[in-house]
Each structure stands twice: as structure tokens, then as C-alpha cells.
Amino acid sequence: MPRIADHPRRATAALALVLLPAVALAAMGAAGQADGPVRCEIRVAPEGTLMTLEALVHADKNVSGTYSFRVKSAGRMGGTDIEQGGAFDAAPGRPAVLGTVALSANGAAYDAALDVTVGGSNVSCTERVGGRK
Structure with a gap:
């Protein structure tokens, strides 16, 4: 069975899929009461x-x-x-x-x-x- 680490593009895509929701949630939380006028x-x-x-x-x-x-x-x-x-x-x-x-x-x-x-x-x-x- 192929491993993700053996395929750099798959590893990058998998990492992006993991990090994307976390970054989106952090941005939504920061846009609430801390930012803006x-x-x-x-x-x-x-x-x-x-x-x-x-x-x-x-x-x-x-x-x-x-x-x-x-x-x-x-x-x-x-x-x-x-x-x-x-x-x-x-x-x-x-x-x-x-x-x-x-x-x-x-x-x-x-x-x-x-x-x-x-x-x-x-x-x-x-x-x-x-x-x-």
C-alpha cells in the first residue's frame, strides 16, 4: 500500500485539507469582537x-x-x-x-x-x- 509520505503532492494536499478548516475557524473568531471599529x-x-x-x-x-x-x-x-x-x-x-x-x-x-x-x-x-x- 502506498504511503502519503512517499508522494509529496499528496502530503501537501492532505496537510492543506487538515489546516484549511482550522485557519478558517481562526479567521472567523478573530473577525468578531476584536477587529473593526x-x-x-x-x-x-x-x-x-x-x-x-x-x-x-x-x-x-x-x-x-x-x-x-x-x-x-x-x-x-x-x-x-x-x-x-x-x-x-x-x-x-x-x-x-x-x-x-x-x-x-x-x-x-x-x-x-x-x-x-x-x-x-x-x-x-x-x-x-x-x-x-
Whole structure:
């Protein structure tokens, strides 16, 4: 039976077939929130028996757009289902706070999602917070 290593063209083609999906996935991941003029962030800050979630947008230039910020219970504890959204303006130099949610930090877990749309382009952030440690 012929071995791939004995055929340089086959070895190159096999290597390309293995690496191509990995390179494509890396490019898709990098094109999300890190590149471009707009990046999103969900910032979590503990405050006593509460935790605060802030939906933020970072901009490299003056932008206007819309956002949707959703926080839902993850798991069996509670029935939290919060949705905020609307229009925003952001400028370079400091993040714009789009929305804030204060939640109980009693061991419940929450799933937070922020979707930002600027000029027809979308950027999304997700975060799971809380839960028993």
C-alpha cells in the first residue's frame, strides 16, 4: 500500500485539507469582537449580595447603532428574563454603557448576551455569570 509520505503532492494536499478548516475557524473568531471599529463587552462586578452586569460598546470612531442586551436564568434557580435595547451613540476614548442589570449573587447562574448593530454589521458578546463555585 502506498504511503502519503512517499508522494509529496499528496502530503501537501492532505496537510492543506487538515489546516484549511482550522485557519478558517481562526479567521472567523478573530473577525468578531476584536477587529473593526466596534467591540462589545459584558462587564461583571460583584457588589455585596448583588452582581452588576454592564453592556458596553467600544468604538474606534464616532458611531451610531442599535443594541439588544438579554439576561436569562441558566438552570433551575429563579425565572430571570430581562431584555433591554435601543439606539446608541459611541465615540472613541471610553466605552459607552448601553445597559445595566443588577442580579442576586446567591449562587444562581445567568446567561447574558449583547448584540450590537452598526452600519449593517453585527457584533455579539456572551457571558455566563454566577453559579456555585
